[in-house]
Amino acid sequence: MTFYKEHSKVWVSVDVIIFGFDESKLKILIGRRQMDPGRGEWSLYGGFVGADESLDTATSRVLNGLTGLRNVYMQQVGAFGSVDRDPGERVISVAYYALINVSDYSEKLRSEHGLEWVDINHVPTLYSDHNVMVSMALKMMRQKIKTEPISFRLLPQLFTLTQLQRLYEAVMGEEVDKRNFRKRIKDMDFIEKTELIDKKMSKRGAALYRFNRKMYNDNFKL
């Protein structure tokens, strides 16, 4: 295939914005860069794309190595290709965001990798163009959450309506009216009330809800 040979190859990496939700706050996982250039700077977690893996596969691999989780929800944010975005070599990077349930993620693994959860509203300066990736990811997630039930990726299987509302508010960055919010949820038949009561957050107790994926797929997915 001599045609291809005339052109130059580049390194391609993936960088992942891992979102989690905890105590009413939307957070992302970042760590101190372990390698030069930029050693010690805050950075997204990433990895190079191997010759025999797709971009999605590479991202899954990176996520799995980091969290031990599989089938994590993820969406591509876009490709970042400024010539000098990486101070070392020419590297084109494809950003993804991923949503995980914080309690599925072992604290042990987190600290082994030297990762920290930081509030999306207080992300420090990150390596290279990673701050741009983060803000694009957030923008896309906001868009997505309006039309698809992705909240459930960030919550435990059972959750209260208050938790769901706090999550929505954290993603959108604005408060919403409790009654209007609950009215909207009532119209979504794929969010099911269970008989269970959560007593952790209040003395009275709050009904626990669950996302019925099958109902959603059968009746609501377009």
Place this chain on the structure above:
Amino acid sequence: MTFYKEHSKVWVSVDVIIFGFDESKLKILIGRRQMDPGRGEWSLYGGFVGADESLDTATSRVLNGLTGLRNVYMQQVGAFGSVDRDPGERVISVAYYALINVSDYSEKLRSEHGLEWVDINHVPTLYSDHNVMVSMALKMMRQKIKTEPISFRLLPQLFTLTQLQRLYEAVMGEEVDKRNFRKRIKDMDFIEKTELIDKKMSKRGAALYRFNRKMYNDNFKL
């Protein structure tokens, strides 16, 4: 930089979905592939990303080579990286869409490159994953046109409200009510009526409008 060296490099290309609007139809530019593999198949136009150019620069270069135009409106669609998406070698491609005013594009250049305008609703089977790129591009453009004034990239500087409506309908793939549409346009102060009358389309003549970019940037852009 030994660190990078452990990993493999890949070819990266850009592929462009060039949208144009003509005779009430939204179209894209495609051509017969001139090279193996896939010689003769319908394909998007693209090019490899050079060592010293960003993804945006590469796309601009490709667009300029094809149309002679500069400062063309373009947006990234995303990165496509299946291992076997290109039957020849491993190539990761970043898709962009671009909007051009058909009358700015010389027929001569078009035919020299062997390109054809095809109706977005009748795109033939394209090389590799190009059909997926096209449908993602359309989806993104639909989203964009709702919140940003990109229609003007597809229209001549002066246009009638009927043209603007036909364009909107072609992009959205559905008809809209004429009176409601015109009501909405009236609220957009950056779409200015001129004193000029177009007589090409009707005996009575239709008022020509113009997009006031400065007004938009100053007062409407967020």
Place this chain on the structure above:
DNA sequence: TCAAAAGTGTTAGATTTACACCCATGA
């Protein structure tokens, strides 16, 4: 004179927003 496209308002329905009080319980 008539065909063809331009232009123009009103009303009903749907959606969205604002808003305040009682309930249950554990400490």
Place this chain on the structure above:
DNA sequence: TCATGGGTGTAAATCTAACACTTTTGA
């Protein structure tokens, strides 16, 4: 008993959608 979070409905305002006739003029 009281502080805390859970739970509930209504009315006004805004936005969206439906709808039909008159105007101009070149052929």
